[in-house]
Amino acid sequence: MPVKTSAQPSANPRKKPRQARAQATVDAILQAAAHILVGQGFEGFNTNVVAERAGASVGSLYQYFPNKEAIISEMVRAKRARLLNGLQAAEAAHQESELPEALAALVAATIAHQKGWPQLSQALDRAAALVPLSVEGTALTAAILELLQRVLRRHDVADVEIAALDLLSLCRGMIDGALLRGETDTAALQARVMRAASGYLGIAVT
């Protein structure tokens, strides 16, 4: 009857997967976590069921994630990284373009990013507010904002800090809402978002 200490959320640094087998386990856990989050919501998201769905044991899960929140945190981090990637590609492709074209490319990248699995996108956005984000996750968010500010500044937009935040909120709201209610015509969605964004910036729509 080993009297053990109460289960405390240890901040222990966990192992990094070094063998392919371990990486597969981590991937399976993240996959399972995504399904649970979408299917049962944050409420039904618990480590036991995530491990079970992943075909692993809770013990394995805790080898790679120090606590429940870290799983969500990693999913958010990965998603932000993908978005930043898309936006960077759009930025690079429009170094010489005018603002409307550059903006259109950024909006298109954002729509494409959310389009794949909008329910997961939404669930992660919500969950991100409930768990402490990793420093890397926070840094990615900042990087996304900075990219936007950079593009706006290059085209002499005023108040770039506020404008970047507003445009991000505006796009996220519209895109999230539209994709969640099942819209599939992304071209039409893109056009509507561009009307709002262009109006905000006081430029003509292309």
Next chain:
Amino acid sequence: MPVKTSAQPSANPRKKPRQARAQATVDAILQAAAHILVGQGFEGFNTNVVAERAGASVGSLYQYFPNKEAIISEMVRAKRARLLNGLQAAEAAHQESELPEALAALVAATIAHQKGWPQLSQALDRAAALVPLSVEGTALTAAILELLQRVLRRHDVADVEIAALDLLSLCRGMIDGALLRGETDTAALQARVMRAASGYLGIAVT
């Protein structure tokens, strides 16, 4: 985390407060619930602590709310009702106005509504996604959308269903974001939202 209990979360219809004393208890519970939700988030929101903060006992709480979710549900219902009220007043005051003026009034009403306690607004919006809303709450949401559609239709906007949803998403995103990061200049916020909304509708800003 919250889960069901052995004794099934009875869907029993609970008592309505008939004496002033009872109404005061209910009010105190809702007040306390708001503070807890803002302070500890949905995670830390549990019936024991809500009752304690309200200066009542858990037993009393369960006299008036069939379960934990019902508390949130009622808060959401009340908030939606207040928003609808504000929008109806704006609509009534602009039966004869042109679209830009009517729209401005609706935006102003929305900003005023969120402005009082933006953290609570946000917390409730998030929480609304986690609990089953009452039929009345759902009906209020529908009524808000219908009001918007009615105004747009009166001014011959095309695709009113989509437009109403887009405008709501757009406004909510921008207003929520701005107020949460501490913006206090509501006139400036109003102007920015109007630029986006006007751009969306293809009308000139007033």
Next chain:
DNA sequence: TCAATATGTGAGTGATTACTCATATTTTGG
């Protein structure tokens, strides 16, 4: 071949918490 290391296991532990119920107190109507 064979240690050393990496990975996997899952029953068990303590903490939390939604909700009940037997009982006590207050208010009301006549």
Next chain:
DNA sequence: CCAAAATATGAGTAATCACTCACATATTGA
């Protein structure tokens, strides 16, 4: 003044769940 109705109480109950640990199995590298 008094019963009936309304309201309040809070210890207790069973369920859930994050997390650990002692141990088993697989892989690696020399």
